[in-house]
Amino acid sequence: MEHGAHGEGGGKGRRRERAVEPAAAQNERPVAEESQDPMELAIQLAKRSARQGGGPFGAVVVQDGVILASGANAVAVSSDPTAHAEIVAIRAAARVLGTHDLSGCEIFSSCEPCPMCLGAIYWARIKRVWYACDREDAAAAGFEDEFFYDELARKPSKRRIPMQRVLRKKGLKAFQIWLANPDRQTY
Amino acid sequence: MEHGAHGEGGGKGRRRERAVEPAAAQNERPVAEESQDPMELAIQLAKRSARQGGGPFGAVVVQDGVILASGANAVAVSSDPTAHAEIVAIRAAARVLGTHDLSGCEIFSSCEPCPMCLGAIYWARIKRVWYACDREDAAAAGFEDEFFYDELARKPSKRRIPMQRVLRKKGLKAFQIWLANPDRQTY
Numbered sequence: 001m002e003h004g005a006h007g008e009g010g011g012k013g014r015r016r017e018r019a020v021e022p023a024a025a026q027n028e029r030p031v032a033e034e035s036q037d038p039m040e041l042a043i044q045l046a047k048r049s050a051r052q053g054g055g056p057f058g059a060v061v062v063q064d065g066v067i068l069a070s071g072a073n074a075v076a077v078s079s080d081p082t083a084h085a086e087i088v089a090i091r092a093a094a095r096v097l098g099t100h101d102l103s104g105c106e107i108f109s110s111c112e113p114c115p116m117c118l119g120a121i122y123w124a125r126i127k128r129v130w131y132a133c134d135r136e137d138a139a140a141a142g143f144e145d146e147f148f149y150d151e152l153a154r155k156p157s158k159r160r161i162p163m164q165r166v167l168r169k170k171g172l173k174a175f176q177i178w179l180a181n182p183d184r185q186t187y
Numbered sequence: 188m189e190h191g192a193h194g195e196g197g198g199k200g201r202r203r204e205r206a207v208e209p210a211a212a213q214n215e216r217p218v219a220e221e222s223q224d225p226m227e228l229a230i231q232l233a234k235r236s237a238r239q240g241g242g243p244f245g246a247v248v249v250q251d252g253v254i255l256a257s258g259a260n261a262v263a264v265s266s267d268p269t270a271h272a273e274i275v276a277i278r279a280a281a282r283v284l285g286t287h288d289l290s291g292c293e294i295f296s297s298c299e300p301c302p303m304c305l306g307a308i309y310w311a312r313i314k315r316v317w318y319a320c321d322r323e324d325a326a327a328a329g330f331e332d333e334f335f336y337d338e339l340a341r342k343p344s345k346r347r348i349p350m351q352r353v354l355r356k357k358g359l360k361a362f363q364i365w366l367a368n369p370d371r372q373t374y
Contacts, residue, residue: 039353039354040354040357043354043357043358043360043361046361047361047364050361050362050364050365050371051364051368053368053370053371053372054372055374056362056364056365057361075287075310075374076372077372079281079282079284079285079286079287080278080281080282080287081277081281081287081288081307081312081374082269082274082277082278082307082310082311083287084310090268090269091267091268091269094266095266095267097266099266100262100263100266100267100268101268102268110361111358111361114310115302115306115339116302116303116305116306116310117303117306118302118303119301119302119303119304119305119335119339120269120303121348122302122303122331122335122338122348123268123269123271123301123303124269125268126348127348127349128348128349129343129349129350129351130350130352130353131350131351131352131353131358132352132353132354132355132357132358132359133355133358133359133362134352134355137355137358137359137362138362140362141362141365141366144309148306148309148310149339149340151309152302152305152306152336152340153339153340156299161309161313161314161316162314162315163299163317163318164315164316164317164318165317165318165319165321166226166317166319167226167227167230167319168319168320168321168324170227170230170319171230171233171297171298171318171319171320171324172319172320172324173234174233174236174237174243174244174245174297174298174320175237175320175324175325175327175328177234177237178237178242179328179329181238181240183240184237184240185240185241185263185264186329187242187262187263187268
């Protein structure tokens with residue numbers, strides 16, 4: 001499927017509030033001739049970030065053809081290891097909508113989401129993912145997404161980062177309190 | 188290994204600035220008789236969150252036996268799908284240290300990290316993970332961590348959320364710009 005087939009995610013014309021977060025993730029200066037096409041915009045953001053020495057990644061969240069929010073990688077500039085483009089854009093979209101539930105939204109990323117970002121996409125209930133480059137392209141540029149996918153697929157005891165269980169019985173009490181709370185907010 | 192063997196992550200005595208983020212993630216009221224033991228504290232935070240109807244999860248980041256930062260799940264209360272306890276604690280620890288690189292730190296979580304949080308742990312270069320409950324305990328309480336692990340291990344084309352590639356050639360330009368930029372900041 002080629003780019004013209006974005007369909008309902010095409011972001012043609014209409015545009016809701018663009019939530020941008022944080023300043024460092026987008027910078028003050030708008031992208032020159034900012035694209036109204038979500039994938040073109042994601043790539044524009046990635047290229048601008050790369051020119052400035054930041055991670056070469058951009059992402060855009062769309063709802064019903066309207067661009068809700070966008071983000072560029074801001075790991076180095078904001079000293080935040082979680083500030084990948086998709087995370088920045090998802091958090092911004094959630095602020096625009098006032099909910100953690102982005103059901104019905106789509107995300108456009110300049111690169112296949114890493115495990116952290118794909119996990120966030122699942123938790124946010126995003127319905128479709130569009131991406132340009134993939135984990136192998138990212139690996140060629142020095143990023144470890146592919147290795148991390150391999151690590152996550154392993155049993156905890158077989159990973160590079162040691163993982164150790166302690167205090168399970170005490171920990172279970174938190175779940176018991178949660179299940180007994182009629183006011184619990186599921187997500 | 189039992190709890191007493193936490194070793195260098197034991198957090199005995201010394202305590203550096205505790206970064207807490209956001210207010211909603213921890214609430215104003217401190218935990219009564221807050222534990223100095225990182226896993227006990229993570230579980231305390233999880234239980235308090237559960238009592239208040241929030242996700243029953245807590246996490247603590249430790250460096251050289253000192254508690255750097257902590258967090259509780261704040262997904263519902265802050266309308267942020269990424270605000271899992273580990274993400275909240277990692278972002279707070281990064282702010283304390285002024286860097287995205289948490290090499291040498293350990294994380295204590297009341298439950299096995301989900302794929303999003305484990306991805307964040309890898310990106311942050313955290314050296315060791317301690318957890319109390321696991322993904323099966325979480326599933327019994329209604330959380331989908333285990334399903335998400337299964338999904339991430341699948342090829343993109345085989346996942347529940349459809350994933351579609353477009354514009355790879357254009358996307359690659361961001362990586363080319365990045366690799367050609369001598370001022371690029373790796374992470």
